[in-house]
Amino acid sequence: MNATIIALLGYITWIVILLVALAIYRTSLVMNRKKAANSFKADGSDSPPLGHRLTRAQANCVESFAFIGGLMLLALATDSAVITNDLAYVLLIARLGQSVAHLISTSILAVQIRFAFFLVQVGICLYWIVQLATKFIG
Template identity: 90%
Template sequence: MNATIIALLGYITWTVLLLVALAIYRTNLVMKRKKAANSFKADGSDSPPFGHRLTRAQANCVESFAFIGGLMLLALATDSSVITNGLAYILLLARLGQSIIHLLSTSIFAVQVRFAFFVVQIAICLYWIVQLATKFIV
């Protein structure tokens, strides 16, 4: 069992689930005639509060994939997943935590908790960068 593969699959699955939830949410608004199908702003700023949070949570996953998914894919492609395996599940849990808190609340405490989950992800990615650079550059 390769933790990096499972965490990467989990990350991608979570991103797709958020996208499906967003599609269902927006379809519901259109079906109830609360919004026109062609009137949604990409950032969700014109949606009700939950819709805006859902849009941003999904977008955050996509935006972070460049470095999170990129590092996991780099590790897998270079047979270096031993570097990422140890923290892969923690990173996935931090990603899930950040998204779930984002969906639930925008209170000051929730934003601080969400930021803490983000910091965990960044710290893990920085650690992986150093480890991978050490392996291949030094």
């Protein structure tokens, strides 16, 4: 397996881990009669702070998958993983770092750290776009 495949698998696994954590969290609220099963808002805004952060961290991973996963899949589908392999792990680490920062706190420092991790991901994706466009458009 190459780095792009491993990073893509890691990204998808992280999304599933966050989803399972969210399901466990919400189930515990229902089982402890703190919330009704049909009362959760999709954005988590009606949950306690941890639940809200967990909801948003998971949703943010899914939202970012469109461009991160899309570029990795494009590279794999076009036999261009040589373009994405070198930075695939860096991107995955930045994605994990952004999520963990999101889960830990919403303080100003945590938000700035989270944004720095996001900028790393966007920068890598922009680099990949240029490299892929150069390869296919010329």
